[in-house]
Amino acid sequence: MKNPRYSKARRIKNILVDIFTNPFNIMVALATVTLAYLIIVPLIEMITTTFTVSQSDIRRIPGAETGDFTWFYWQRLFFSQLSQSFLYVPLRNSLIIGFSVSAIGILLGSFFAWLIVRTDIPGKKILSVMAIVPYMLPSWCKSLAWLTVFKNERVGGSAGFLSSIGVTTPDWLAYGPVAIILVLSLHYYAYSYLLVSAALRSVNSELEEMGEIIGAGKVRILREITFPLVLPAVLSSFILTFSKSIGTFGVPAFLGMKTNFYTLSTMLYASIKQRNTNIGFAMSLVLILFATITVYFNQRAIGSRKSYATIGGKGSRSTLVALGGAKYPILISLIVFIGFAVIMPLLILLFQTFMLKTGDYSLSNFTSHYWIGSPDPMIFENEPGVFKNPLFWQSVRNTLRLVFVTAILATLCGQLLGYIASRGRGTFFGRLIEQMTFVPYLIPSIAFGAIYLSMFSAPHWFVPSLYGTFALLVLVSVVKHLPFSSRAGVSNMLQIGVELEEAATVEGASFPMRLRTIVFPLSKAGFMSGFMLIFISIMKELDLIILIITPKLGTLPYMAYSYANGNFPQFSNVIAVIMFAIVLLVYLIAIKISDADLSSGMGG
């Protein structure tokens, strides 16, 4: 430092040149701006909307003009005579459901995971596929199956299966919170199953063996060794399950609205559907707040222990826990459980598609009309069998197009963001990007759809009007799935050693070349699992796109939902069965060709 001024200026210049020409920095900048535009701006617009008078509310607010600033919506939500039934009661219901579903789901899922990964239970391969089958069917389809079985005479008409064989089901079981909690738990336990089994796989069984050597019993080993090791995974699945179950509207709508049981998500849906968007957004913000609080406490609970998750890496050998005499009783109860929770809903749906009239279980009532029948004026208003309905084929095309385009795009973006976040770990922008990508997870799907609809229907800044375009569907789906895809990307990229890239740099490889020849090829496996997860999720997606879909863009879940809502249950079931078949098929192909593992897609 003989000539400080000279070297200082030069250094600054060099640093600046490096910052502005380094492709990595350019990528970071681009990603930051794009994410801010696609995630933070909508959130801000959402908040702004709750403070702006809408045209239809001029009649309620004396002297107001459209677009004025107002506290009206917040005041109405929190401090009016409506607050009790508008906010507090539904919120209480949402929280009850969220916590119960998380508790049941985590217990079920973790137990399943432990049995399949860590014990010598027979038939693991098939069991592990069975365990995630429920996740492949939209949760609200399961609520239809639930009603088919438990529907009682409260609503008249054709009886449910149990009622028809003389078992009267009580109201509290057929509708309302109990039904909702059970149906949702049977759906979302898949999260805990996937995450906990991934964590269990990474735990070296030597730790458990050590416990055994010192003479600890099985229960004690579970409690004091295994459980603490998988705790981070359990807590992550808690976040996933909790925020999903307080945000979803399909199941609570089908099982709750008939008995006036509202959750914040169904209240929110009702508001947005009635075009009371402002108050709907205010409710969403409350939901977002609660999801954020949960995440916060969760992070505190995990704290420094998070690093346990990968301790010891994948053990080279792992000894299975012998279940001994309990093996077959456990297997049998597992099979019974799978029979009831997995196979039965599917069979019910399938069975129903062949019943000309619902509730009539005689043989003469069987028909293939709903699959391949030609229009018949005497059956459901001339509606043709699904395979003869041009709308169905259009929906199939739309769905496949949406699913593939979105899954590929989302996965690509996820890998790129993962690359940025993993290489930029510890830097401000790395953290910022990681955090921004997590935000869509906290926003309830339906509100996310609504805000995208209002933002992008008219030209917005440099984006042209996207109303009624396929692009809008893709955009909203990609962004909403970024939390998943980017976490998959991060975990994938962390596995690729930086040394490889550094070596290439030394050899003079350019940045794009490094990405092309090192990063992408190595991330293929992770790519597939991330892809699968998003594929399944979008295949079933309804909440997110229900407001955005226009007649020409209808997808299969939307078609099934419209049928279900219009009381065409058989048609709706046909489509649900077909959707399930597609997902299962793609999933089986994917595990066959690439060993894709859904759990790693969730970013364990």
Place this chain on the structure above:
Amino acid sequence: MKKRVFVLLLIALLAIILSGCGKSGAAPTESAGEEAPPAEISADEAPVGEAAAAEMNEWARSANLDKTESVEELYELAKKEGKVVIYSISSRMKKVKESFEAQYPGVTVEVYDISTNELLEKITREYEAGVRTADVIHIKDQDGSLYIEYVKNNILHNYQPEDITAHIAPDLLRTQMPFYLELTEWFYNDEAYPDGPPISSWWDLTKPEWKGKILMANPLDNLSYMSVLTGLVLDADALAEDYKRVFGEEIQLDGTENAGYELIKRLVANDLVFMSSSSEMVEAVGTRGQENPPIAYASSSKMRERAEKDFAIQVVSDILPHTGIPALNTVYVVNECPHPNAAKLLIRWMLGEADGKGEGFVPFNTIGGWPIRDDVELVEGAVPLSEVNVQDFDADAIYHKIQEVNDFWISIQK
């Protein structure tokens, strides 16, 4: 990881600040498409009957929406336009397309069959985005919002040619061009009640024997039901009168404002069951072999399922004080649409042309759907509208009351 939460909080804070400053900047862009030019506001108080014509903007007048042209003239102009696009809530519009294209070769009809909420959403979004795809809209004005938010703001126009409106009651023409009428009516099971309707008044439904057996759509989920309730509140005096007839004494209000609200409160207390569609309701009511069937407030068009699905359903057509406000199907021309002449021709065709004999109306003349023209004959088996107690539809009154009723409804839920 605490940082994540911190960043979120920061974002929220930032957002609140921005929302505060941004309001003046954001407002004009959001509402620019909707607001009527100030000059036209004074036309609000135009005399009843001419209201629609008086409010029309420049474009509508230049498109001759306030004139009555001859069919030949319109056909010539329409041929030059070549096609017309309609967004409709009815699947039957496909039949109109067939008959129209047969009648007027050279003009094709593009039909989009969309549900009410989606249609409204679609047309609003497109309009705001400056996209003009639809020429004609067929929808229901359930709560007056189409009149107040769309017609008054010159987004949609009423096209009321005199040779056709001459056959329509002036009351129905005040705020809209009506197309046909549907009703929401009380359905009962006539196998279980062979001697006629088990109820004769809305107040009968508040009796204990109907507890847990009244089916309807959830008004929070279905605007037309909330509109009906609003209609009842607006007609509270008639309800109070009818209460005396049913119970033989003056009504005692239990903390509510009037007999309409009181009725709603007691209905809710009688454990209403909500269903998502009318066909689900008539299935629940009409399935044969039930000992104790429920009763349902469902769309009159479902009466056809009596024949189609052999349901034992019948409607209570003489319920007191009335069966509620009608579901008025309406037609509009979209402001600045690309094919205004073909649009006018199509609307005339849908309404049965000057003589009421045009084939365009035939698909809509059904049991459970009523023509609004006095020169169109009812289909066989239809009850004349004059024999059904229907409440008047006052778009303006409903529009300004409905949110109050909505709030009341929410406030009395458990």
